[in-house]
Amino acid sequence: DVKVTQSSRYLVKRTGEKVFLECVQDMDHENMFWYRQDPGLGLRLIYFSYDVKMKEKGDIPEGYSVSREKKERFSLILESASTNQTSMYLCASRIFRDSTYNEQFFGPGTRLTVL
Amino acid sequence: AQTVTQSQPEMSVQEAETVTLSCTYDTSENNYYLFWYKQPPSRQMILVIRQEAYKQQNATENRFSVNFQKAAKSFSLKISDSQLGDTAMYFCALTISSGSARQLTFGSGTQLTVLP
Known part of the structure; x- marks a missing residue:
């Protein structure tokens, strides 16, 4: 079974702190994604990564950055956390194939509260 | 750009009954995939069912089936x-067939409660 894990289920930080959210997948997937989930808005894509050291902005990248130094790990960084970044953060991964689509596998989520 | 709309924020159904969750979408692409994902309370999101746009036959997975109306984008x-x-939050999602990462566009979700 594919396993996507996230470093914390719950996290509480203060405004202005630098926050790291870690995601690890164990299936050698090329693509990895970070979403934030807010009530009434569904999931919105923050950043994604095609492969190691490659990253692309999603729909709402402002205030976030990412790092992918190893294939299995994709980190989301909040350089200076703000209260409007309080949310549920979901990581996902998928294998890349040219001719067929493969589903995204999701982690359990990190509920971040910024005070 | 793609959009996905789920107009029912909450629904409930009695155990053993049948329920239908609605989803409409918009894309200018001709080749795309549609998905329903399920997010149980405090548990990970999982794929329920998938439909390729080029297939006319509606997808079925055990008790789950879709009604895909391509012309109506439903x-x-x-x-x-x-x-x-x-009982879970259900998300409708779409991805187009081009592009390397094929990111998903999600709807806002429908919270389904099954009542005993």
């Missing part, structure tokens, strides 16, 4: 013989 999910374990 993609509803039918759950038959509802079970308590079906």
Whole structure:
């Protein structure tokens, strides 16, 4: 079974702190994604990564950055956390194939509260 | 750009009954995939069912089936013989067939509660 894990289920930080959210997948997937989930808005894509050291902005990248130094790990960084970044953060991964689509596998989520 | 709309924020159904969740979408692409994902309370999101746009036949997975109306850009999910374990947030999602990462565009979700 594919396993996507996230470093914390719950996290509480203060405004202005630098926050790291870690995601690890164990299936050698090329693509990895970070979403934030807010009530009434569904999931919105923050950043994604095609492969190691490659990253692309999603729909709402402002205030976030990412790092992918190893294939299995994709980190989301909040350089200076703000209260409007309080949310549920979901990581996902998928294998890349040219001719067929493969589903995204999701982690359990990190509920971040910024005070 | 793609958009996905779920107009029912909350629904409930009696155990063993049938319920249909609605989803409409918009894309200018001709080749795309549609999905229903399920997010149970405090548990990970999992794929329920997938539909390729080029296939006319509606996808079915056990008690879950879809009604895919390509011209109307509608993609509803039918759950038959509802079970308590079906209680979850359900998300409709779309991805286009081009591009390397094929990111998903999600709807806002429908919270389904199955009542005993």
